Amino acid sequence: MKKILLVGRSGCGKTTLLQRMNGLKLEYRKTQTITYENNAFDTPGEYLENRNRYSALIVSSYDCDVIGMVQANDDERNQFPPGFSSAFNKPVIGIVTKVDLSGDVERTKRMLEQAGATKIFVVSSYDNTGVDELAEYLKSN
Numbered sequence: 001m002k003k004i005l006l007v008g009r010s011g012c013g014k015t016t017l018l019q020r021m022n023g024l025k026l027e028y029r030k031t032q033t034i035t036y037e038n039n040a041f042d043t044p045g046e047y048l049e050n051r052n053r054y055s056a057l058i059v060s061s062y063d064c065d066v067i068g069m070v071q072a073n074d075d076e077r078n079q080f081p082p083g084f085s086s087a088f089n090k091p092v093i094g095i096v097t098k099v100d101l102s103g104d105v106e107r108t109k110r111m112l113e114q115a116g117a118t119k120i121f122v123v124s125s126y127d128n129t130g131v132d133e134l135a136e137y138l139k140s141n
Contacts, residue, residue: 001039001138001139002039002064002065002066002137002138002139002140003039003040003041003063003064003065003066004039004040004041004064004065004066004067004068004138005040005041005043005057005060005061005064005066005067005068006018006040006041006042006068006070006095007043007047007048007057007067007068007069007070008043008045008048008069008070008071008072008079008095008097009045009048009049009070009071009072009075009077009079010030010044010045010046010049011045011072011075012045012070012071012072012075012097012098013070013072013097013098013125014031014042014043014045014070014097015028015029015031015042016028016097016125017070017095017097017123017125017131018037018038018040018042019125020125020128020131021038021040021131021134021135022037022038026125026126030044031043031044031045032044034047034056034060039138041060041063041064043056043057043060048079048080049079054087057087058087058088061088061089061090064090065090065091066090066091066092066093066138067085067088067090067091067093068092068095069084069085069092069093069094069095069112069115069116069117070094070095070097071094071095071096071097071108071111071112072096072097072098072101072103072108073096073097073098073099073101073102073103073104073105073108073122074098074101074102074103075098075103076103076107078111078115080111080112080114080115081115082114082116083114083115083116084115084116085115085116085117085118086116091118091119092115092116092117092118093117093118093119093120093121093137094109094112094113094115094117094119094120094121095120095121095123095134096108096109096112096120096121096122096123097123097124097125098124098125099122099123099124099129099130100124100126100127100129105122109122119137121133121134121137
């Protein structure tokens with residue numbers, strides 16, 4: 001299974017997505033530091049929101065096979081600068097979360113494409129939309 005590093009704003013659904021993928025109860029938990037469980041690194045949103053923390057993301061990516069840029073569908077703010085993926089020497093995918101809420105999925109996908117995502121997954125941790133497809137991608141070689 002591929003190791004993934006999830007990067008995104010605070011509250012975008014990184015931890016909830018990992019809870020769903022690991023069959024855990026969905027409950028809000030603020031990630032305070034980079035955590036690792038079941039081949040997934042979960043990062044605090046502040047690591048993306050504060051450019052002086054980018055180095056922590058880059059160093060953490062060395063232990064991963066793929067980077068997942070996570071953008072909530074109901075958040076019109078884009079934290080990922082154009083070409084953000086070029087900071088990593090690994091494949092970078094996009095993950096649109098919270099598609100069960102309001103928002104423009106195509107706009108959100110464009111944000112991730114502009115940041116350099118090569119493949120995009122559209123998911124909802126609450127109704128399980130797209131989660132199996134993402135899990136299958138991570139299981140493949």
